[in-house]
Amino acid sequence: MFIGSFVSHVELVWTVPECVAFMERLGTFCRVLLFDKAGVGVSDPVPRVRTLDDRAAEIEAVMDAAGFGRAVLFGGSESGPSSIFFAATRPERTRALILTGTFAYFGFTGWGDLDCDPSKLREHLVPEMGADYTPSVAQLARWQSWARAAGSAWGSGEATKALLPSVRLTRQLGMVERMSASPGMARVALEAAFRLDVRTILPTITVPTLVIHARDEIIPVQEGRYLADHIPGARILEVDGKxxxxxxxxxxxxxxxxxxxLTGSHAAPALTRRALRTVMFTDIVASTNQAAAIGDERWRALLHRFNEITDDLTQRFGGTIVETTGDGHLITFDGPTQAIRCAEALRDGAASVGLQIRAGIHTANANWARRPSAE
Structure with a gap:
């Protein structure tokens, strides 16, 4: 049972290649179930702040509907505490617990804490959490900045950009925010997170537990260490990442x-490593002449818009932009089909802003049908 945050949409996740690859790999040794919590994504809005009891009841209802007698709970972000609560109150239905990027105690008591001096906030938290587990002043300031954006600028992409700094398209992240929750629902979710405190529950967990935390992400890694040290028998995996x-x-x-x-062994190689690689090179036709004709300012604006189109389409077709060379891009794909479709979409995208591009596509696997170029 993958229990995501309030930035969730069960249809949109399948347009994110990295998420699809992750879930497909999980699916090689598990049956994977994703769902949108009440008030999130395609689920109905809710009129009030959801409690841990509410969220646990939602998890159980989805399990019943899917025929899951016992499940591994994979809880991330603010869904970590509800997963912990479920495992503690329903151990007979919990096979194991995996917690990623989450916490036992949010540390904020309300919206007013978002404007507090982070050094004063840390002084308040140290007696409650202990010095080893309390975030630094810089970490708290970053957390406050994110929460302010989530509470006041939801829909712009600013909040999710802080959560996912490797994703470059703020406009696309804004669309994800709007599809996941309304501004009101985002505030409700944050208010619920402010009230969460499952520290006293942690010692009662009896199921095998794995805590995963990226060292430089928005939720301080000390939160993951606290969970691992206070859940009996839990182990922690810290990874590099933001x-x-x-x-x-x-x-x-x-x-x-x-x-x-979960299984005691692992298969190799991982599905996210594939032998087939395709490289696409693009450039704008007659770019020097066009720049001279329309002037530097308009040309820079046009290039900026086309770079946004290229970023969007590259992500849509599962590619990675390796390098940008002024009026061109070097992009890699897992196979030629995605590259060709991306090139065709880029051709149309360029035409929509008055540009024409060339795209050369090369693949290392001769068994695949090759198409040297698409214009």
Missing amino acids: DHVPWLSDPDTILTEVEEF
Whole structure:
């Protein structure tokens, strides 16, 4: 049972190649169930702050509907505490617990804390959490900045950009925010997170527990260490990364550890490593002449818009931009089909802003049908 945060949409997740690859790998040794919590994504809005009892009841209802008698709970972000609560109150239905990028105690008592001096806030938290587990002043300031954006600028992409710094398209992140929750629902979710405190529950957990945390993500790694040290028998996996989701912060390491944790062994190689690689080079036709004709300012604006189009389409077709060369890009794909479709979409995208591009596509696997170029 993958229990995500309030930035969730069960349809949109399948347009994110990294998430798809992550879930497919999980699916090689598990049956995977994703759902949108009440008030999130395609689920109905809720009129009030959800309690831990409410969230646990939602998890149980989804399990019943899917025929899951006992499940591994994979809880991330603010869904970690509800997963912990479920495991503590329903151990007979919990096979194991995996916690990623989450916490036992948010540390804020309300919206007023977001404007507090972070050094004063840390002084308040040290007696409650202990010096080893209390975030630094810089970490608290970063957390406050994110929470302010989530509470006041939801829909702009600013809040999710802080969660996922490796994703470059703020506009696309704004769309994800708007599809996941309304501004009101985002505030309700944050208010619920402010009230969460499952510290006293941690010693009662009896199921095997794995804690995963990226060292430089928005939720301080000290929170993950606190969980691992206070849940009996829990082990922790710290990975390098700044992103708040496991499919962007060292997913191969995480998936290998999860598979070994659940099955006692792991298969190799991982699905996220593929032999077939395709490279696409693009450039704008007659770019020098166009720049001279329309002037530097308009040309820079046009290039900026086309770079946004290229970023968007590259992500849509599962590619990675390796390098940008003024009026061109070097992009890699897992196979030629995605590259050709991306090139065709880029051609149309360029035409929509009055540009024409050339795209050369090369693949290392001769068994695939090759198309040297698409214009």
